[in-house]
Amino acid sequence: MAPADSPVIGKPLDRQRRIEEDTMLDRFKVPEADRVYVRQEEVRAATEAIFEAVGLSEEDAALATDVLIFNDLRGVETHGVSNMLRIYVDRYRDGSMEPRPEFTITRETETTVVIDGGGGLGLHVAPKAMDLAIAKAARYGMGAACVTNVGHMGGSGYHAMRATGHDMIGLALSASGALSMVPTFGAEPRLGTNPIAWAAPADEMPPFMLDMGTTQIANNKLRLAKRVGAQVEPGWIADIDGTPIMERVDVPEQSYMLPLGGTREQGSHKGYGLGAVVDILGSTLTGMGPGLIALEPGFHLMAYRIDAFVDADKFKSDMDVFLRGLAETPPAPGEERVVYPGLLEAEAEAERLRDGIPYHVEVVEWFRKIGDEMGLRFEFAHA
């Protein structure tokens, strides 16, 4: 590990961070003084080795790692190695996650498939399920895969994006399997953070990719905020009696999530409704039962073949016009720039492929420690 005063720590802000200054997001970034830049190849190799050490096949270890590195490269720290990998390792070690799961199809039609994930981690089960949806869309125009008996998906964006390389639009969502969101006006949580992602390819422009929780803020963002000592904004969370907290406060010991919108006046009924849609498609439609009872994750993955609707070349060049038009919108007074979902992430990816991924020193330390425990040896040559 680089010492705290090493020149590799505290590099200039990367572009994404510059853009996000004065927005809520900068509070979730690793503080400059605590950063270590690591090349993606190195953290990828280390992560694959860890997954293999806990028992995953080489193929599954590579898939699961690809999800985490995809997120880290794109600036989605909350779903990268720093936040999630140690949790997964704990679950393999305590036997609550199956490293060599069986992948069983329990129902199938021309366009749909339902899969029992055999208790495996969603990070590597979901891409395989998505590939089945893609194959069905290739043949019939649309395809969908539902997955039950499976662990965390690791961010829905990766799985939706998997379709874009096939000239398809991808949809991925996950009923979260843990109750954290209070319905609008409700005093008890009834839904999870229930993320949903759509991805669509363009030609020259980076792909469109919206990946959003249906709560105001994600659970692991809240954890991360606590870790870095950041505050939460008014209307982000509720007291445990369901009352929206309308001041800026430190992260409380206990709280519930508010739906996107925050309060009824600001549209929380829409965020709540979207969360319920995710629950219906990710839990009820999969056969697991309603999310209120089936407190496990459930996935719904879908692919639309673009040329079942319009020539793919026309679609992608029209997407360029659309996305460029969004990105070139003149900014409102005081704002620097307008972006579209997926643009900052693509810029971060280019930057981090070049300069390395900024991790908290403590994450690098964890890699060293877990490597020692596993008889592996990780020495990151910092970027």
Added chain:
Amino acid sequence: MAPADSPVIGKPLDRQRRIEEDTMLDRFKVPEADRVYVRQEEVRAATEAIFEAVGLSEEDAALATDVLIFNDLRGVETHGVSNMLRIYVDRYRDGSMEPRPEFTITRETETTVVIDGGGGLGLHVAPKAMDLAIAKAARYGMGAACVTNVGHMGGSGYHAMRATGHDMIGLALSASGALSMVPTFGAEPRLGTNPIAWAAPADEMPPFMLDMGTTQIANNKLRLAKRVGAQVEPGWIADIDGTPIMERVDVPEQSYMLPLGGTREQGSHKGYGLGAVVDILGSTLTGMGPGLIALEPGFHLMAYRIDAFVDADKFKSDMDVFLRGLAETPPAPGEERVVYPGLLEAEAEAERLRDGIPYHVEVVEWFRKIGDEMGLRFEFAHA
């Protein structure tokens, strides 16, 4: 028309209104003193007669009317006869809408169909397109229909709901065809209000039906707010330089829509992203070109056959558990009740089927006037 002091005017608040007191919605309801209650059969017959008088076939007149009355019965005044019918009539009269449109399939696969709506009103073109998606889902598990060259859909909820009677989940969305929403941080509008609806059946409970604009507030709600002299909340709209208006104000002469969430801190990037998804599926994927340029409505309608995933009976009884669980959530302090999308609307429908639909006296007057002009005669025997 009943005189202003008639006993049919100013009935007790109906249940929906009672529930919505102290929420933003009551400002959009017809003030009690201006209400006239009309039986749905009467306003339905009158509306069908008007559509036939401007040239629609009997079948199309009945379909278009059904959409408007569905909305009025369910308390969605903004998409009922009062707000929209006179606009449609004007368009038929000035020749900008085609009363006898050709309905042409321009691309088709097993699961998908793209339709040229022949310049007809979406109210009757969309249900026919949805029926094609439903037929494809019945055969292959999923089906989607895109529609171009078509007018207003009249609220996406009706079209999504059409699937539920077939034991299917329905999705309906419309790229709006008029730029009103500024992207997060943007100074110029780049998207429409871009509504999206999902509907799913239950067994005993009223169906789930989320029908939401991806802006904080719909254009026609803003019009209606102006008409009834209501104010808008902070974070609902932006100044014409894109700056979110963060005070409670009268409806300004000119303004732009903010995405769901309002400000970046409150999640407007998610509302903006959802609006862009609607634009991609409703404009770009239909072949019309990106919504920035193709300033016309475009529809995307989809049906999922439930038993392609899980037995429909199990799904519907699980939905009962889910929806009942949501509706029985203990309310937060000061709140009366928790509902789910579609519940208040179903309650309003039962009440209005029994007691009549409350219209503004001025709407009843319009029916009389237009009836006289068309040589029809509408006398509503008030409920």
